[in-house]
Amino acid sequence: xxxxxxxxxxxxxxxxxxxxxxxxxxxxxxxxxxxxxxxxxxxxxxxxxxxxxxxxxxxxxxxxxxxxxxxxxxxxxxxxxxxxxxxxxxxxxxxxxxxxxxxxxxxxxxxxxxxxxxxxxxxxxxxxxxxxxxxxxxxxxxxxxxxxxxxxx
Amino acid sequence: xxxxxxxxxxxxxxxxxxxxxxxxxxxxxxxxxxxxxxxxxxxxxxxxxxxxxxxxxxxxxxxxxxxxxxxxxxxxxxxxxxxxxxxxxxxxxxxxxxxxxxxxxxxxxxxxxxxxxxxxxxxxxxxxxxxxxxxxxxxxxxxxxxxxxxxxxxxxxxxxxxxxxxxxxxxxxxxxxxxxxxxxxxxxxxxxxxxxxxxxxxxxxxxxxxxxxxxxxxxxxxxxxxxxxxxxxxxxxxxxxxxxxxxxxxxxxxxxxxxxxxxxxxxxxxxxxxxxxxxxxxxxxxxxxxxxxxxxxxxxxxxxxxxxxxxxxxxxxxxxxxxxxxxxxxxxxxxxxxxxxxxxxxxxxxxxxxxxxxxxxxxxxxxxxxxxxxxxxxxxxxxxxxxxxxxxxxxxxxxxxxxxxxxxxxxxxxxxxxxxxxxxxxxxxxxxxxxxxxxxxxxxxxxxxxxxxxxxxxxxxxxxxxxxxxxxxxxxxxxxxxxxxxxxxxxxxxxxxxxxxx
Numbered sequence: 002x003x004x005x006x007x008x009x010x011x012x013x014x015x016x017x018x019x020x021x022x023x024x025x026x027x028x029x030x031x032x033x034x035x036x037x038x039x040x041x042x043x044x045x046x047x048x049x050x051x052x053x054x055x056x057x058x059x060x061x062x063x064x065x066x067x068x069x070x071x072x073x074x075x076x077x078x079x080x081x082x083x084x085x086x087x088x089x090x091x092x093x094x095x096x097x098x099x100x101x102x103x104x105x106x107x108x109x110x111x112x113x114x115x116x117x118x119x120x121x122x123x124x125x126x127x128x129x130x131x132x133x134x135x136x137x138x139x140x141x142x143x144x145x146x147x148x149x150x151x152x153x154x
Numbered sequence: 155x156x157x158x159x160x161x162x163x164x165x166x167x168x169x170x171x172x173x174x175x176x177x178x179x180x181x182x183x184x185x186x187x188x189x190x191x192x193x194x195x196x197x198x199x200x201x202x203x204x205x206x207x208x209x210x211x212x213x214x215x216x217x218x219x220x221x222x223x224x225x226x227x228x229x230x231x232x233x234x235x236x237x238x239x240x241x242x243x244x245x246x247x248x249x250x251x252x253x254x255x256x257x258x259x260x261x262x263x264x265x266x267x268x269x270x271x272x273x274x275x276x277x278x279x280x281x282x283x284x285x286x287x288x289x290x291x292x293x294x295x296x297x298x299x300x301x302x303x304x305x306x307x308x309x310x311x312x313x314x315x316x317x318x319x320x321x322x323x324x325x326x327x328x329x330x331x332x333x334x335x336x337x338x339x340x341x342x343x344x345x346x347x348x349x350x351x352x353x354x355x356x357x358x359x360x361x362x363x364x365x366x367x368x369x370x371x372x373x374x375x376x377x378x379x380x381x382x383x384x385x386x387x388x389x390x391x392x393x394x395x396x397x398x399x400x401x402x403x404x405x406x407x408x409x410x411x412x413x414x415x416x417x418x419x420x421x422x423x424x425x426x427x428x429x430x431x432x433x434x435x436x437x438x439x440x441x442x443x444x445x446x447x448x449x450x451x452x453x454x455x456x457x458x459x460x461x462x463x464x465x466x467x468x469x470x471x472x473x474x475x476x477x478x479x480x481x482x483x484x485x486x487x488x489x490x491x492x493x494x495x496x497x498x499x500x501x502x503x504x505x506x507x508x509x510x511x512x513x514x515x516x517x518x519x520x521x522x523x524x525x526x527x528x529x530x531x532x533x534x535x536x537x538x539x540x541x542x543x544x545x546x547x548x549x550x551x552x553x554x555x556x557x558x559x560x561x562x563x564x565x566x567x568x569x570x571x572x573x574x575x576x577x578x579x580x581x582x583x584x585x586x587x588x589x590x591x592x593x594x595x596x597x598x599x600x601x602x603x604x605x606x607x608x609x610x611x612x613x614x615x616x617x618x619x620x621x622x623x624x625x626x627x628x629x630x631x632x633x634x635x636x637x638x639x640x641x642x643x644x645x646x647x648x649x650x651x652x653x654x655x656x
Contacts, residue, residue: 012585036609038609040346055325106548110547110548116544145559
């Protein structure tokens, strides 16, 4: 069978997948009764509903008449650099301190753009570091390590 | 009179120096971020939410409300000057606003949008203040069954009036409800779906979901469509509309305000729907438009801009009085209130009157600031539009990441936000609108709680939802909405209404 509207088809698959996920993992909790619902009751209900809705969406994706059903190309470059930069920030913040993790965030995320210019990125990093120090550390009194572990007292 | 007393209390709260300053800061920062193309009020609010955590609740909400209309107005500025809607509710403003800008009337378009918004905001705030008391009284008649049915109606209303596929939008709501259930179950104390991650015991952070799905996903999507921005910076032109423009604009402002005020209260309504409807109405009622719509008719700016601001104002009514957010923006406000340990609902007005009325008064003040701030500062916003995106988005990311971290001083939240960014990008690629998801996410725990209570009271008899008249009415309304939208001719009109501008 041919997939007519791939966007809908894959959306349906995604919804159904989430539905199954919640139904399956709700099984380890207590269902309870209709009058005294346990922790599994509502998630199981909703998960079942989501599975059903996902199936409807996916089937419509198989049968729909549409010209524009293709899923647009995924641009993995911005996706990887932007989210990679965020992950790096999260992982570096405690051990590396705010300045190191901020530099990592700005530099890595800048690679996600097609117009990367090293000089601008360095200037931007310095500018943002100063701004963040003034606003968050001195201004709002945020408690976060600023320097890397080995430089702290 | 009660209303006068209440408003007096509100103004005495809102007019303290600190709260004025927070309202001002909110409007200013909201506009600043809202002007950036591709970042709408939802993303702006999600990004700036953490900034308000350290404030006391009243100031925090005042600032957030300021951010909201600042962002909304900033979006209109971008729509007019760059033909890029900063947010979905200014999509229609693009059509005629940008054409006005091309003919050198950008200034008049911007001023009309600002003044129309201010007028609509004033009316909207008055309606909100007047309706608040009766609504709260009605709300106290609600039992758990009614609340559950009301949430069903709200959620259905939200998808019916949203654009795109109906089934997909409902599925997004259900997914949101499920994600909202992650964490400790209040009744049994069981930690659900947390996979032994201690950070998930309190549930998925609401800011992580909102910022990831809206903020990060939008940034990635913006990086795909690089480039063709054309800013009409040099010829903003005179600010004041000329006589003909003024005569054309004011009836449109009145119609837009009336329509927006009504649509804002409806579940799923609010700014977006109001703007679309107002534009359609203007096209219908205007005979022999000169210039034609789509070529720079000032009514096409005045009506949707007034409508979206009136709608933005009145959509606070169900949120503040019933605790039910009618759209994603209000869902964020509910999230913000919960973080400050205020359970939104009818009791807020009685238990926390200065917060309630202070917020309402500050809305009007915020709208006034918007006019005072934006007209003289348009030059600055224009300059901001010239900053290349490759420098803007790393800066936005920095503030987002620090913001998310600062909520719980926890790096896990930052990683979680990245995960939701990836999910949001997938939604974007599959054309699944994320707004219903956030609405469901907020309502998930509330819905479960009310369902459980209603079923407990009825000893497990599910017919309770149909035998209580108020609850039945609400459910019938929800069913009617679905049936109406599913009718072939209506669904065709609905498609057209949303695609007219593409």
